[in-house]
Amino acid sequence: MEQGKTIVIAGQDIQLTDFLTIELSKAFHHVYTAPDGEVGFHLAKTVHPDLTVVDSFMPRLDGLSTLKKIRETPETHDLKIALFTTSNEDVKSIEPVTVLRKDVSPEKIVDEIEKLLK
Numbered sequence: 001m002e003q004g005k006t007i008v009i010a011g012q013d014i015q016l017t018d019f020l021t022i023e024l025s026k027a028f029h030h031v032y033t034a035p036d037g038e039v040g041f042h043l044a045k046t047v048h049p050d051l052t053v054v055d056s057f058m059p060r061l062d063g064l065s066t067l068k069k070i071r072e073t074p075e076t077h078d079l080k081i082a083l084f085t086t087s088n089e090d091v092k093s094i095e096p097v098t099v100l101r102k103d104v105s106p107e108k109i110v111d112e113i114e115k116l117l118k
Helices: 014-026 037-047 063-072 106-117
Strands: 006-010 030-034 051-055 081-085 098-101
Touching: 006 014, 006 037, 014 030, 014 106, 030 037, 037 051, 037 063, 051 063, 051 106, 063 081, 081 106, 098 106
Parallel strands: 006 030, 006 051, 051 081, 081 098
Antiparallel strands: none
16 A cells, blocks of 8 residues: 655635545545644645645735745755645746646545645
8 A cells, every 4th residue: 555645735714624634634645734824834844745735815824925935945945836726826936836726626626636646
């Protein structure tokens, strides 16, 4: 059996975060959650996850600011990152980053996350 991956999910949508945590844990992944970008950044820096998923709209530090902070910090600059969004935000300046659409089913988001972990 393949060993689970470590994932940090930063977002204020508690229902979506809880759903993703449950579904990804079923696949033996270790999921850490954060209610905002500041806590998400510190978790990413501490656990150095296989994937960091950041919501574009969060309190304290929004998604784009969190992504920039991750990319600018030596301990986290090489992390694989995905941004949850419902808009077509310009993330080219922060690449590499994968955009995950929030306006699809939660099951589709889980599938996309699983693809990113391979």
